[in-house]
Amino acid sequence: MSISLPSQPVRGVHPGKLAINRFREQDHLDEAAVDAFLHERQVPIVEGPRCTFLYRGEADEVHLLHRIVNQPQRVPLRRIEGTRLWYVTIELPYGSRVEYQLELRRGDHTVQGNDPLNPQVAHSPVGSSSVCQAYGYETPEWTQVDPDARPGELLDLTLHSKALRRETHNRLYLPARFRTSSTYPLLIVHDGDDYLNYSAMKTVLDNLIHNLDMAETIVVFSNPGDRMREYPNYAPHARHLVAELVPHLEENYPVLRRPEGRALMGASFGAVASMSTAYRNPAMFGSLLLQSGSFVFTDIGDDHGGGPAFDPVVKFMNRYRAKPRKVADRLFVSCGVYEPLIVPNRSMVPVWESTGSTVRYVEARDGHSWENWRDRLRDGLSWIYPGPQKFVYE
Amino acid sequence: MPAEGPAEARPHSEHSASITLLGPQRQPRVDTVLESLGLHGARAAVINAGWREREPEDELLVELAGGNVVNLRLWHRMQEVWEADPEFAAADQQRRMLLEEMQDLYVVALDHVVDALRTMRDRVPRSKQIQQIALGDAERIMQEIDERHLRRVNEIHADFWSRWPPHERRPVQLLRQLIRRDLADTEVVLIPGGHVGVLVGALHLFNIAPQLRVPIVAWGAGAMALTDRVVLFHDRAAHGPSVSELFSQGLGLVRGTVALPAARERLALGNPVRMGVLARRLAPARCLLLDDKVRVDILPGADLPDDAPVLGEDGSLTTMGAVR
Numbered sequence: 001m002s003i004s005l006p007s008q009p010v011r012g013v014h015p016g017k018l019a020i021n022r023f024r025e026q027d028h029l030d031e032a033a034v035d036a037f038l039h040e041r042q043v044p045i046v047e048g049p050r051c052t053f054l055y056r057g058e059a060d061e062v063h064l065l066h067r068i069v070n071q072p073q074r075v076p077l078r079r080i081e082g083t084r085l086w087y088v089t090i091e092l093p094y095g096s097r098v099e100y101q102l103e104l105r106r107g108d109h110t111v112q113g114n115d116p117l118n119p120q121v122a123h124s125p126v127g128s129s130s131v132c133q134a135y136g137y138e139t140p141e142w143t144q145v146d147p148d149a150r151p152g153e154l155l156d157l158t159l160h161s162k163a164l165r166r167e168t169h170n171r172l173y174l175p176a177r178f179r180t181s182s183t184y185p186l187l188i189v190h191d192g193d194d195y196l197n198y199s200a201m202k203t204v205l206d207n208l209i210h211n212l213d214m215a216e217t218i219v220v221f222s223n224p225g226d227r228m229r230e231y232p233n234y235a236p237h238a239r240h241l242v243a244e245l246v247p248h249l250e251e252n253y254p255v256l257r258r259p260e261g262r263a264l265m266g267a268s269f270g271a272v273a274s275m276s277t278a279y280r281n282p283a284m285f286g287s288l289l290l291q292s293g294s295f296v297f298t299d300i301g302d303d304h305g306g307g308p309a310f311d312p313v314v315k316f317m318n319r320y321r322a323k324p325r326k327v328a329d330r331l332f333v334s335c336g337v338y339e340p341l342i343v344p345n346r347s348m349v350p351v352w353e354s355t356g357s358t359v360r361y362v363e364a365r366d367g368h369s370w371e372n373w374r375d376r377l378r379d380g381l382s383w384i385y386p387g388p389q390k391f392v393y394e
Numbered sequence: 395m396p397a398e399g400p401a402e403a404r405p406h407s408e409h410s411a412s413i414t415l416l417g418p419q420r421q422p423r424v425d426t427v428l429e430s431l432g433l434h435g436a437r438a439a440v441i442n443a444g445w446r447e448r449e450p451e452d453e454l455l456v457e458l459a460g461g462n463v464v465n466l467r468l469w470h471r472m473q474e475v476w477e478a479d480p481e482f483a484a485a486d487q488q489r490r491m492l493l494e495e496m497q498d499l500y501v502v503a504l505d506h507v508v509d510a511l512r513t514m515r516d517r518v519p520r521s522k523q524i525q526q527i528a529l530g531d532a533e534r535i536m537q538e539i540d541e542r543h544l545r546r547v548n549e550i551h552a553d554f555w556s557r558w559p560p561h562e563r564r565p566v567q568l569l570r571q572l573i574r575r576d577l578a579d580t581e582v583v584l585i586p587g588g589h590v591g592v593l594v595g596a597l598h599l600f601n602i603a604p605q606l607r608v609p610i611v612a613w614g615a616g617a618m619a620l621t622d623r624v625v626l627f628h629d630r631a632a633h634g635p636s637v638s639e640l641f642s643q644g645l646g647l648v649r650g651t652v653a654l655p656a657a658r659e660r661l662a663l664g665n666p667v668r669m670g671v672l673a674r675r676l677a678p679a680r681c682l683l684l685d686d687k688v689r690v691d692i693l694p695g696a697d698l699p700d701d702a703p704v705l706g707e708d709g710s711l712t713t714m715g716a717v718r
Binding site: 177208211213214360378379382383386387388389390391392393394 | 418419420444447587588589590591592614615617618626627628631632633636639655656
């Protein structure tokens, strides 16, 4: 089953001349005019589906850098004569959220950085980027701290792993009103600290549980050692989760001991780790939540274009596609339409469905980013572990 | 004693006193309602087991009722039973596991019929008449699945009660006595909303229905629990609209009625196709829309009043008087 992208409403599309064009048509253009133009204006300027990116300063060339697949990803800005203001307008469909940077060339010197005129910034383990929130995009309110939502507790959980031959460092989320006399479903999250730091996942869990959208759940935020080794279909990783982490949790916490009460989750390579662990341990996990999975495969030959890091992924995916089998009863799969991984993710949906899994597939006008994964958390978490909302009538 | 005659000809109320069903009480009107019934300040029993661990937080309700209130504490008393009688608790847990599994599979089946209905409706028909026949058949299949599901749910409950007669369990016996004493001098019973599964479970465990002989004021899950069939619904769930599902039998004090609290918030009332399927599927029962400010007074042994808001079988919003 799939869910389509949000459609642009018929009304509300900006009909008139763009602000930047009205500015360019002014009789007298100088820095004072630029000051007036920029005063209290949000940048990029979003007018319906058209977004105008700006840079103000001395440069020989300015480029907009983004990663929207199948679009020119290095777009030149034009300087407005008589000023130091540069601009380019691109079209971004309804509901888009795009991360970008600006590249400036001055002589032989080129620098790349965030947009100084835009305070909206997204963070990730590899740095930050500016964010263009296009027409129709709104930061979901359930990603923001709700003072009424009673917070869950986050505990450190260090566990020695014989399988991985290292200490594993996890955080354990216990929902508000946690009681040892109850039993809870279990969710294991790959790249746990990144989900906490860049996708506000603790806040999201607190809010979804408070709003009855999601069942009270014990969540383990696990963290990789050598990520590029442990996540792409690595037997010791799967062994660690299944033979070490889950038994430890079952022994020490009141978690459900049935497949429908166990779920794995991850983004990018973390999604591959989730899927390959479930593949190696059939009937162990009832649900998978896979975000922008790096499910790269080839239909012919070995040339996948992803570099050596993807070799084990492609080997695994090609083998899986040749002989697919059910990895879990329920799969929530999401992907951004602006990322190159959209093609393999779309392609995998019918393959998973052919194994008898129920698949909920969601796309977003977003990229390979932690805020994209944050924004899809409600769809995914409320589906894999629905809250008691359907039972509660005030 | 159940009334005689065909089901659809029987009156909606099986209760010996009046029943008042209300919309959500975020801006509470319980005090005015009780005043209009001449019961403000009268001895009132509160059954708010649907609030679960928040059951004792009843201060506002006590104040609205005029202060002369006894809380039957059914949720806490149910926990006492489970703690005192682990064997009984384990059997109950097994029953709930079976019911959950059954409910999940029932919803899977319903989802497929809903998909089929959508596919048939969206298809450009060569004959409108044939299309309507096929749609009607699919709706009847849905009704059949509903009926079978509810029958099986009832069988599981009946099997549980026969193997574990609650009146033979000592903790239940003791608590039933206490509840009977609490209820003895009450003049009105208030049943607010909350978790409908928990509320209905507690009401059945302590066999409350036969002890209710005074006027009842109920809303939310409380209103649902008084009817003969509890239907779960949420067209605006976080993960998208879900198919409405029959859940269990209620107390059956209000018959031939499916209570739909906060209908405007929870149902796609603007979608007559979807609402029509729901209304026809649950017919001959009436889908009673309990929105803000709605008040439905049902006199002893009488039908729903003419001004009661209900869903028409074409999915429109109408009143009982218009469809009678």
